[in-house]
Amino acid sequence: MGLKSCEIILDNNWGAYYVGQTVTGRVEFDLDSPKKVRGVSILFKGDANTSWFIEETHTSNEGKQENEQIEVSGHEEYFKIEYYLIGGQGDEVEIPSGHHSYPFTCILPPTLPSSFEGDFGYVRYIIQVTFDRPWKFDQVTKKAFTILSPLDLNSNPRLKEPAKLTLEKYFCCFCCKSGPLTCIVSIPRTGFVSGQLLPVVMEVDNISNIEITNVQLLLRKIVTYHTQTPRKEIRKDIKVITEIKVGSITPHGSNTYNQPITIPPIPPSNLTNCNLIDLDYELYVELNISGFHTNLSGKVPITIGTTPLAPAATAPTPINTGDTVTPPNKDISSEGPAMGWLHNGNIYPALPTFAESQFGTNSIKEKGDNEYMMFSDNRQQYSPMYPVYSYSNN
Structure with missing residues (x-):
């Protein structure tokens, strides 16, 4: 044998x-x-x-x-x-x-x-x-x-800046145009590590006659694949990592939501030096509107790193000693x-x-x-971040 x-x-x-x-x-x-x-x-x-x-x-x-x-x-x-x-x-x-x-x-x-x-x-x-x-x-x-x-999230100073997403939509009912539905989403920064909280503040003002059934907050992973043979092709794959729904908004009603999202154990945004696969994260917001109206949605890019932004006295601390990746004092x-x-x-x-x-x-x-x-998963370096995002669906 x-x-x-x-x-x-x-x-x-x-x-x-x-x-x-x-x-x-x-x-x-x-x-x-x-x-x-x-x-x-x-x-x-x-x-x-x-x-x-x-x-x-x-x-x-x-x-x-x-x-x-x-x-x-x-x-x-x-x-x-x-x-x-x-x-x-x-x-x-x-x-x-x-x-x-x-x-x-x-x-x-x-x-x-x-x-x-x-x-x-x-x-x-x-x-x-x-x-x-x-x-x-x-x-x-x-x-x-x-x-x-x-x-290291500190390598990109823009990740420390707060981001604001503004969403707005008008509804047409027969010959009349109702007041707008507006949603302002704010986060204190766009760089996070696993285990941290992503604090989300949403201000929803519904000056319309239409009910908003709920507001969805999604942390999404976007993987972009590239090919070379027999020709160049691109394919995007979007997966929801975390999903949170908050309450409805009545016609002519308003509400403010303080909704933190815990960043789960996910790989960092750095498939640097890989030209075939890109990985990005985003905070996706969608207001689900009753009736036959299209929903109102928008997104804010998020970067996941391995070293938290400084100063961060309570931020997670990397566990890494010596020449190999070693475990903490716990089996x-x-x-x-x-x-x-x-x-x-x-x-x-x-x-x-x-x-x-x-x-x-x-x-x-x-x-x-x-x-x-x-047993592993990962991807691409961060994309340029822009601190303010605005969407209008009419």
Whole structure:
């Protein structure tokens, strides 16, 4: 039989690293008999892929309209390091039976984008061990690990500025034009980290004869995927992270709502150095209007970081010591890699918990490869922020 088992063991049990850090660990395998190989290599690599199908209509030679499914895709490679633990590309070597252990090390480049798993693309980092067997199929073992690219909110001064969203709508009833429905939404800043409160103040003034059934506040994630082959395509995917509804407003009524939103464990807004996937967040406000009138809505861009804005005496503090991402003084191994924030005595795990909540403990299987595990999600740097937003729906 030869190879009984092969395992890639990371010294960092949570498998989560910041860019520029060093990945260390060991490869352990057991042989029940001597095994001849050209070599045993280890590969560290990171890449991004996007893919989906689009439908196109063509005219056949007979003049008939035919639909065709075409796959569009994109690929980027960020780094690739490979070396041999045993042997090489020369003569065969024989590995004796028994248990074997080989240490490995790899310094991560400082410009890597964060790990990300989405419906139409991903950014993945893996370690692959290959037994190069002469005249036989290679035996391959893989293990995924998570990369987090930090985002300091203080690097963009605009994120400290308050933002105001103004919404206005007039209703036409037969020959008359009623008074306006106005909604002013204010937030003190546009930069936040997981675990913080996003304070939202809404002033709704309904000088009309129409009832507003409710007001929705949505924290949304917008992922934009790009392809390159056979041509450039763009696809947006919007997901609601948090949804809050507040009460109705009667005709000629008004109300002021102070509604904080807790930022859940979500990845930061920095898929920097990734050209295939962008990730943005926004506060989306929608006033649901009774009858056959269209709703009134608008949005404010939000940036999620890993280092809170200063000064912030009560803001979450990053947990990061030494050369690897280390856990706080609490066993949260069941929650995945110990990336998180400490706030008022509570621990808010960030990247891994979000990914597991969105995708579960993902089991990713590539074509022709062994199965391996992946627990992460992330994306793009912040977009320019504008402090005041105004929408008018007439």
